Amino acid sequence: MSERSFVKGSPYIMIKEIHEQPSVIERIIRSSPDEYKIAAEMIFSAKKVFVTGSGSSYHAGMFLDLLLKRKGLNSRSFVSGDYDIYRNLVDKESVVIAISQSGYTTDTLEAVSLFKKQGAKIIGVTNIIDSPLAQTSDHTIYVKAGREEAVTATKSFSAQITSLLRIYIEIFRSVDEKILKLETYLNNLPKLFKEYIYKTETYVRDLVEHVYKKDHMYILGRGLNYVSALESALKLKETCGIHSEAMYLTEIRHGPKAAVDESYMIGMFINENDLETALKIIEELKDSEAVFLASIPEGLENKIMYREKIMFFNISLEREMPEEIRPLLDVLIYQLLSYYIAVSRMLDPDRPKRLRKIVI
Known part of the structure; x- marks a missing residue:
């Protein structure tokens, strides 16, 4: 890079x-x-x-x-x-x-x-x-x-x-x-956010070499995590031109999973209550050769990380973190991922084509 x-x-x-x-x-x-x-x-x-x-x-x-x-x-x-x-x-x-x-x-x-x-x-x-x-x-x-x-x-x-x-x-x-x-x-968030930027950026730099040539991404979440999915998908669309869609966690099982193949990334914002559903989705897509990226509370990583035939990347959050705080840190992952994919693709992340700062 x-x-x-x-x-x-x-x-x-x-x-x-x-x-x-x-x-x-x-x-x-x-x-x-x-x-x-x-x-x-x-x-x-x-x-x-x-x-x-x-x-x-x-x-x-x-x-x-x-x-x-x-x-x-x-x-x-x-x-x-x-x-x-x-x-x-x-x-x-x-x-x-x-x-x-x-x-x-x-x-x-x-x-x-x-x-x-x-x-x-x-x-x-x-x-x-x-x-x-x-x-x-x-x-x-x-x-x-x-x-x-x-x-x-x-x-x-x-x-x-x-x-x-x-x-x-x-x-x-x-x-x-x-x-x-x-x-x-x-x-206490400014200090935590600064630490999380360092941790996440290091991780994303390693991740990007595996995903920067991918053309598509579904980003899944439920409740407040769906807001994170929407904003994250927008970053990928506008910054590096990746076709990315946000959807409610379970909705991928109602049609969209048929499109998933080796050209896809699957992003998941997972709460403890979502774990069983997330595992079902991963199992159903294990033959797709898609790359998975999950944000998940600490302590749950071992329940989801390893699946045969799946390239799975995980970023963990403090388990006691209030869910109202989480979107700030979850979206950061995709801000950084969008930036580093754009740079890897030799695109200008500051001035995406056809876009202006103010829409009038």
């Missing part, structure tokens, strides 16, 4: 921005809680909550939506381009959380314009202080990622997830004792 693939001396911005993520997360968790408390009060007092965005911002919105649903809030997420479908559902008793890294995304701004006319309160989540989204919103959360120059979103996605976690913690701090454990873990 070319020397330019390493951070020091690399001509590429993407890898540098990946390595900036611990400091971005620390900046967010050390900031005043006031802006998150205001957003939390708006969400908790609303009868209906809608979360919208496009691309990585939509995936971050889906993450928050799933967390709110689990706590019994009337929440739903949607791609901002589908805003017209919700025209008759959003009203003055609604809060709309609109997420856009740039704050200039046309579909998101059109959604905000419509829903404001219908009386909804808008919480804008953006990285740009003077953006149209910030100016239009009733309340704005600045994600504090700093300028992101690579087209592929890395540190801005982590900043969005971290900011949304801070809102979530403020909503439920007084009603759920598990929130305190989550907050403690989040406060």
Whole structure:
């Protein structure tokens, strides 16, 4: 692999921005809680909550939506381009959380314009202080990622997830004792993230020589892990041109597994409750010659790693890690994998073809 693939001396911005993520997360968790408390009060007092965005911002919105649903809030997420479908559902008793890294995304701004006319309160989540989204919103959360120059979103996605976690913690701090454990873990995340980058990057550099010529990838997950699968598949598509699809863990058994052959990678985000299903999938695909890559809690590796005829790579996570934290570290795997595959294929990971940083 070319020397330019390493951070020091690399001509590429993407890898540098990946390595900036611990400091971005620390900046967010050390900031005043006031802006998150205001957003939390708006969400908790609303009868209906809608979360919208496009691309990585939509995936971050889906993450928050799933967390709110689990706590019994009337929440739903949607791609901002589908805003017209919700025209008759959003009203003055609604809060709309609109997420856009740039704050200039046309579909998101059109959604905000419509829903404001219908009386909804808008919480804008953006990285740009003077953006149209910030100016239009009733309340704005600045994600504090700093300028992101690579087209592929890395540190801005982590900043969005971290900011949304801070809102979530403020909503439920007084009603759920598990929130305190989550907050403690989040406060320690910058150090853990930095260690995990080093561990994962070393692993991915070794892995990439086995997979950089693969043309296809299915990435499987359930619940919050499905959000990780969506964002990870997007990184591979845009950065290195690999046909990659995210799907719910069990859905591969309902048709897609027929397409799997030696040109495929299979990514899996596995919780302890998913282990039996994951083993069934691996067994059913053992003759495909696909390469498997799994993210799995520590202690479960030996139950899944070895299968005859299968090339299996595994990255483990702390078993006690709150599941709300996990997407930040799981997506990091594919940020790094996408970058190193792109470099191995002699592609520019900062400027993928046909893509722009701001979609207007």
